[in-house]
Amino acid sequence: MALNYCGLHNFSIYPVRRVLFLVFCCMPVVLSSQEIFLSTLDHRLYQLDLADCTYQQVGNVPQGSTDICFHPNSYLYSVSGNGRLFQVNIATGTGTLVHTFENTASQLYTSLAADANGVFYTCGLNGRLFSYNLATNTGTYLGNVGYAAEGDLTFYNGQLYMAASGDDIVRVDINNPGNSTIAVNGNVPGRIFGIVSYAETCDSVSSYAFTDNAANIYRVDYANAALVPYCNIPLSVSGGASMFEYLGSNPIDVAADASGFDCTAGNGVINITASGGIGLLSYSLDGQNYQINAGFSGLPVGDYTVYVQDEVGCIVSLEVDLGVDFPGIENLVVTPASCGENNGSISLSIAGGTAPYLLSANGGPASSNLNLQNLAPGSYQLAITDAVGCHLATTAQVTTNGAPAISGLEVTPTSCGENNGRIVATVQGGLAPVNYVLNGGNPQTTGNFMNLPPGNYTLDITDANGCALSETAVIAASQPVLLNDVVVKNASCGKANGTMTIFASGGQAPLEFSTDGDVFGLENAFTGLAAGDYEPTVMDAAGCTAALQRSITGTTPPRFGEFTVKPAECQEANGALMAAFEGGLGALTLTLNGEARVLDFPITGLAADDYVLLLGDSIGCMDTLAFVIPRINCPIYLPNAFSPNDDGINDRFRPEAIRDLEAQVVRFYVFDRWGGFVFKSENRAFSDPENGWNGRKNGKISGQGVYTWYLEVAFSDGGKVSMSGDVVLVR
Numbered sequence: 054m055a056l057n058y059c060g061l062h063n064f065s066i067y068p069v070r071r072v073l074f075l076v077f078c079c080m081p082v083v084l085s086s087q088e089i090f091l092s093t094l095d096h097r098l099y100q101l102d103l104a105d106c107t108y109q110q111v112g113n114v115p116q117g118s119t120d121i122c123f124h125p126n127s128y129l130y131s132v133s134g135n136g137r138l139f140q141v142n143i144a145t146g147t148g149t150l151v152h153t154f155e156n157t158a159s160q161l162y163t164s165l166a167a168d169a170n171g172v173f174y175t176c177g178l179n180g181r182l183f184s185y186n187l188a189t190n191t192g193t194y195l196g197n198v199g200y201a202a203e204g205d206l207t208f209y210n211g212q213l214y215m216a217a218s219g220d221d222i223v224r225v226d227i228n229n230p231g232n233s234t235i236a237v238n239g240n241v242p243g244r245i246f247g248i249v250s251y252a253e254t255c256d257s258v259s260s261y262a263f264t265d266n267a268a269n270i271y272r273v274d275y276a277n278a279a280l281v282p283y284c285n286i287p288l289s290v291s292g293g294a295s296m297f298e299y300l301g302s303n304p305i306d307v308a309a310d311a312s313g314f315d316c317t318a319g320n321g322v323i324n325i326t327a328s329g330g331i332g333l334l335s336y337s338l339d340g341q342n343y344q345i346n347a348g349f350s351g352l353p354v355g356d357y358t359v360y361v362q363d364e365v366g367c368i369v370s371l372e373v374d375l376g377v378d379f380p381g382i383e384n385l386v387v388t389p390a391s392c393g394e395n396n397g398s399i400s401l402s403i404a405g406g407t408a409p410y411l412l413s414a415n416g417g418p419a420s421s422n423l424n425l426q427n428l429a430p431g432s433y434q435l436a437i438t439d440a441v442g443c444h445l446a447t448t449a450q451v452t453t454n455g456a457p458a459i460s461g462l463e464v465t466p467t468s469c470g471e472n473n474g475r476i477v478a479t480v481q482g483g484l485a486p487v488n489y490v491l492n493g494g495n496p497q498t499t500g501n502f503m504n505l506p507p508g509n510y511t512l513d514i515t516d517a518n519g520c521a522l523s524e525t526a527v528i529a530a531s532q533p534v535l536l537n538d539v540v541v542k543n544a545s546c547g548k549a550n551g552t553m554t555i556f557a558s559g560g561q562a563p564l565e566f567s568t569d570g571d572v573f574g575l576e577n578a579f580t581g582l583a584a585g586d587y588e589p590t591v592m593d594a595a596g597c598t599a600a601l602q603r604s605i606t607g608t609t610p611p612r613f614g615e616f617t618v619k620p621a622e623c624q625e626a627n628g629a630l631m632a633a634f635e636g637g638l639g640a641l642t643l644t645l646n647g648e649a650r651v652l653d654f655p656i657t658g659l660a661a662d663d664y665v666l667l668l669g670d671s672i673g674c675m676d677t678l679a680f681v682i683p684r685i686n687c688p689i690y691l692p693n694a695f696s697p698n699d700d701g702i703n704d705r706f707r708p709e710a711i712r713d714l715e716a717q718v719v720r721f722y723v724f725d726r727w728g729g730f731v732f733k734s735e736n737r738a739f740s741d742p743e744n745g746w747n748g749r750k751n752g753k754i755s756g757q758g759v760y761t762w763y764l765e766v767a768f769s770d771g772g773k774v775s776m777s778g779d780v781v782l783v784r
Contacts, residue, residue: 088296089249091263092121092131094289098143103251103261106270106284113146115139120165120205120247120292122173124187125299125331125365131292132165132175134158138185152192154183163246164215165292166206168302169331174227176202176215182230196230198223204246205292208302209260209275211329216245216262222273237273239280247293248273250301258301263290305330305369309359314375316443319353323373325361332364340370354379354443380406380439382447390430390453391484392520397428397451399435406439413438456520457483464526467507469560469597470533474505476512476526483516490515507531534560536599539589544607546674547636549583551605560593567592570600583607610674611637613666618680620715620769621661623687628659630680632666639671661715683715685768694781697748706780707745708764715769718744723780724761731755739766748782757784 089101091108098112098121114121118131121141129141131148135158139148152173154162160177167173173185180202182195200223204216213225220239226232239245239262247263260273262280271280307327314321325336325347335343337360357373383404390397401423403410411419413436425433430453437445461479478500480487488496490513500514507530515521537556544551555566555577565573568582570590584607590600614633621628631654634641643652644667650656656666661684669675687710695706708721716739723732723746732746748755764776 089251089261090121090123090129090294090296091247091288091290092118092292094291096146099288101286106286108286108288112143114141114143115146115148118148118291119161119163120175122165122167122206122294123296123298124167124173125169125171126187127296129294130165130167130173132162134161134163136160136162136175136177136183138165138173138175151187152185152190154185154192163204164202164206166208166213167299168208168213169299170303174206174213176206176225178202178218182225182227184227195227198225198230198233200233200235203244205248207248207250207260207298208300209250209258209273211302211304213302214248214260214273214275216248218244220245222248222262236275237278237280239271241271241280242269247290249293249295250298251295252297252300258304260301261293263293300331300365300367303329303331305334305361305363305367307359307361307369307371309371309373311357311373311375314352314354314377316354316377316379316439316441319351321352321354321375322348322350323352323357323359324348325359327361327369330361330363330367335362336360337362340368377443378405378407379443380404380410380437380445382437382445385447385449387449387451389484390428390451391456391518393453393456395427395429397430397453399425399428399433399449399451401435401437403437403439403445406443406445407441409440411438412436454484454516454518455482457481457487457514457516457522459514459522459524462512462524462526464528466529467505467531468595469593470531472504472506474507474528476500476502476505476510476528478512478514478524480514483514483520484518485516487514487516489513531595531597532559532561534558534564534591534593534597534599536589536591536601539601539603541603541605543605544582544584545672546608546610548607548610549581551582551584551607552578552580553582553587553589553603553605554578555589555591557591557599560591560597561595563594565592566590570598608638608672608674609636610676611635611641611668611670612676613668613678616678616680618682619655620683620685621659623684623711623714626658626660628661628682629655629657630659630664630666630682631655632678634668634676637668637670637674642669643667644669683769684711685715685770686772687711687714689764689766689774689776691762691764691776691778692780693778694783695748696783698784705742705745705747706762706782707742708739708766710739714739717767719765719767719773720763721765722763724763725750725755726759726761728761731760755782757782 091099092114096114097110098114099108100111101108114131117133119134121131131139131141136154138152140151141148160179160181162175162177164176171187176182178201180197180200182198185192200217202215203218206215215223215225217223220241221235222237223233224236245262250258250260252258262271262273269285270283272283274281306329310324312322327334336347337343340360358370360370362368380403384402386400388398409421412423413419414433428451430451433449435447457480460481463477465475467474486498489500490496491502492510505528507528510526512524535558540554542552557564566577567573567590568579568587570588573592582605584605587603588600589603592598616632619629643650659682661682663681666678690709695703697704718737721734725731731750734744737744759779759781767773
């Protein structure tokens with residue numbers, strides 16, 4: 054049935070393997086078997102995968118199409134609103150007219166379906182039902198179903214269903230349309246425009262309904278007259294179809310009759326009665342070899358299943374009751390062998406057939422004893438024969454739990470002198486639950502024993518069958534590590550100069566030491582420690598530790614705070630220092646430039662100079678304050694002439710004073726005889742060499758003559774002085 058789109062066909066179907074092919078430009082594309090095709094109100098054709106509700110456009114349908122369906126010949130067809138049937142070319146969206154249901158349409162046609170015999174069915178808003186046989190080119194008006202067809206038609210379990218107005222799904226009586234009835238009252242949002250039966254397998258058909266708005270998809274539950282929400286897609290659906298939708302119109306019905314069977318001769322007969330399906334039916338007893346004849350004869354007693362297959366590969370099976378009182382196993386009890394011994398058993402009880410029964414195991418002698426004892430582990434082929442010769446065969450497997458065996462024994466000695474030993478036993482085999490008892494104590498269901506003291510141990514193991522074994526173990530003792538003493542020297546002067554020495558013994562060498570229990574080293578003495586809380590700890594090579602809590606105290610050193618200085622006037626010792634201080638231990642001492650002073654502020658009578666003041670306490674802690682007493686109010690001098698000839702003598706005209714004058718040149722201006730600037734210096738330290746005029750203006754040499762100057766100086770104590778005068782420039 055494989056057909057090529059390069060001719061007139063759009064789809065190719067391989068029914069037995071249930072693979073669909075959608076073909077464009079002679080290039081086949083394999084599709085999933087779980088696909089439905091949907092037409093939309095804008096005449097597009099989409100392929101929907103029911104597995105995850107994804108979709109993609111695969112073509113178009115003719116303008117005016119209201120519904121689509123597939124025919125058993127694999128072509129896609131559509132019906133228009135005016136009752137015209139088209140074979141669809143999905144690549145171009147055009148159609149070839151096949152049939153007109155009415156020359157003058159009496160209704161808007163909205164639905165289309167085809168059955169397994171290739172007959173089309175359509176209905177519309179006036180409920181008028183028509184059929185068209187493609188093979189005979191015969192169209193027939195079947196009658197009025199009494200309901201408006203607002204959507205699709207589909208077949209399900211041999212019955213035609215229609216999506217009607219009011220969200221109803223109507224069961225259509227093809228032979229007498231007037232007897233059609235409502236099967237499902239959906240009452241869902243939107244209008245049901247599509248109803249499609251999807252054949253997952255030949256004998257497993259499901260129906261799905263699609264609404265026009267945002268395509269809500271529902272699974273139709275005919276048994277419970279309900280619509281079950283499935284998923285939704287953003288499409289405005291007008292109709293739907295699946296490749297094998299027509300399979301729902303004509304399911305295969307099978308019945309079988311058996312006669313003449315007995316256990317002494319192979320003369321049984323099975324006759325099969327079947328109907329439905331597509332095309333010629335064939336019959337088989339093994340699902341492999343089929344024949345046209347529906348009868349099978351010359352059959353011995355046994356288990357039989359009949360298989361019926363139609364021409365598209367749909368297969369229906371049915372188990373056959375032979376009507377023979379055949380012996381059957383009512384109960385089969387197998388007891389496993391245990392503890393590694395041959396002590397398994399098989400016990401049977403038989404129902405049916407004719408007593409007495411004989412039992413044979415693995416081809417051995419037959420016996421009326423149905424209880425086999427002392428069996429080794431293994432597989433046993435059991436043959437049962439009743440008094441009239443009917444046979445029954447089965448297989449029984451005698452397993453073994455085996456005797457428990459220790460596959461692993463882990464013994465961990467104690468450590469750090471504590472009762473923390475451990476024994477872990479691993480057992481293989483045996484029948485659960487397995488109990489473990491250590492030194493006659495309480496049983497437990499695991500082989501993990503923890504927090505054990507040093508000593509000798511016996512472990513007894515017993516499984517549910519009573520199989521037992523024992524094992525011994527020795528847990529060794531260990532020596533603890535001891536922290537004997539911690540010697541501390543406190544810190545002083547606010548510095549990290551404390552020390553700590555840890556003394557320890559015992560444990561497993563080498564020992565390591567720490568002041569915080571975190572960072573360890575081999576040295577037991579620690580220096581450079583600040584005041585604070587410490588956790589001196591010793592740790593041996595096995596990781597055992599011992600710790601104490603210790604504190605290192607410290608002292609607050611003497612410290613200078615804020616200070617101020619009073620400048621000394623020129624050539625006077627009248628400067629002063631005021632300073633705040635705090636801290637220190639015991640009596641404090643004060644020295645100024647190496648000379649002892651009384652601890653009293655302010656310190657007065659200081660000449661302008663650099664000073665170093667030391668503040669000490671009783672344990673030698675010291676703080677230093679370096680300060681300067683500046684000089685102020687010294688007289689300022691300016692020469693009345695200068696010669697800028699670069700001979701190193703009087704080359705610059707500048708203000709002069711005694712050394713180290715703490716002052717600021719606010720303004721120093723030099724003017725020519727017309728009042729123009731020849732030199733300017735502003736906001737510079739008095740000692741700045743840039744305060745001097747070099748006899749040039751803008752880099753050019755000024756001429757010999759008299760120049761006028763103005764000077765303003767600010768002293769460090771806030772006082773100011775202004776001066777002016779003349780100077781002679783000599784060349």
